[in-house]
Amino acid sequence: MATVTLSEAEKVYILHGVQDDLRTDGRGCEDYRGIEVETDVVSNTTGSARVKIGHTDILVGVKAEIAAPKLERPREGFLEFFVDCSANAAPEFEGRGGEELGTEIANMLYKIFDNKSSVDLESLCILPCEHCWALYIDVVLLECGGNLFDTISVGVKAALFNARIPKVRVLEDDEGTKDIELSDDPYDCMRLSVEGVPCIVTLNKIGHRHVVDATLQEEACSLASLLVAVNSKGTVTCIRKMGKGSLDPESIFEMIETGKRVTKSLHLSLQSTLNQEESAGKKRQKIGFLR
Template sequence: MATAQVSEAEKVYILHGIREDLRVDGRGCEDYRHMEIETDVVSNTDGSAKVTLGHTAVLVGIKAEIGKPRPMIPNEGYLEFFVDCSANATPEFEGRGGEELGTEISNTLYKVFNNKHSVDLQSLCISPGEHCWVLYVDVLLLQCDGNLYDATSVAIKAALFSTKIPRVHISTDDEGGKEIELSDDPYDCMRIQVENVPCIVTLCKVGHRHVVDATLQEKACSVASLIISVTHKGTVTCTRKVGGGSLDPESVFEMTEAGKRVGKALHAPLMKLLQHEESLGRKTPKVGFLG
């Protein structure tokens, strides 16, 4: 994970400000930085999005391919995640550093989406036990200025929103075999319902308080963080603690409640802006909002 060097004087300044609910950049403890979203930014994908959060930038591309359902769930499709950390984002991503972080983020994404609350995986089934849609979600971390998990989750939700999967027509030949034909009409497609797709909220414990959307400098002052994925209804699909420090039970409860509150508040403006921009018919919608 990318880090920043912070002097003792800077740490004291940051800690005292957070104690008074006033951060270095003027935000409150539960405020996001300005976020900018672009969709349909990669031409050779079925859906894509780029999210810029402060100086953190994440690009997500989604490809839909026909595959075989998993034996235990023959009537569902599934998602596959791959995270690549660009060495241009920070020198710490060079070599094994970027690989380890990419694996860590992709493992978290599997936990976030491996439940019935996130995506209607049954809608990705073509023929039970035989064919289904597999969504390959490729995440590229372009720039790093803290809060990679949150930016990645928003980018995935925006990319899924823009994803268009060709409509499948199944016919039976003379010998009883099934033939699959994909529609060539770009408007004859299936869309993914993303309302329930969770957003990740990362809360960093700094001093006796916690902050949302921490910068690298604030992260350097944090003892531990709690990663929470929350649906628009406030359902928590994944909770994970990161960092070398410890969190007492009272802090975990407070941070979880704050994460649910912030996460629910994040969904509504995000969905409203995505729907608004699509209604305008822009090829590459761009929206900016304050979380």
């Protein structure tokens, strides 16, 4: 993870501001910075999105390919994640640093989507036990300025919303041989429901309080954070503690409740923006969050 070095005086200044619910950029503890979302940005993908939160900038591409279903789930499609943290985003990502962080984020995404409520994988089945759609989701980190997991989760949801999977017809001849025919019409496609796709809210503990959408400077003042993944229905799909510091049970409970409350607004604002963008034919929208 990208880091910055702060003096003790700078850390005290940030800490006191958080205690008074007034952060250095004027936000309250539960306020997000503006989020910029742009969809349909990569031409050779099934769906794509670019998301910026502060100085964090990520690109997500989804490619749908026909594959054999997993043995343990013969009537479902599946998702595969790959995260590229290049050295251009932050010097710390050069060499194995970027690889390790990319693997960590990919594993986190697998855990978040490892449930039946996130994506309807059965709708990706073409022929049980034979063919299904595999969605390969590639995340590229262009710039890192804090709050990386939240930004990626918004990008993944926006890219899945933008994805258009070709309609498939299964043809069978007189001998029982089955062939697959893909539609050439770009408007004759299947859209995924993203209602169950969760978004991540990272809550950083600073002093006796916690903040959402932390900047790199605020992350440097936090010894522990809690990642809470929640879908639009308010269901928590994953919780993960990060950092070297400890969190007491009462703090964890408060942080989860804050995460659920903040994520509700995040989902509503994101879905409204994606709907407006699609209906207006525009590609770029900014999401503003109010406390």
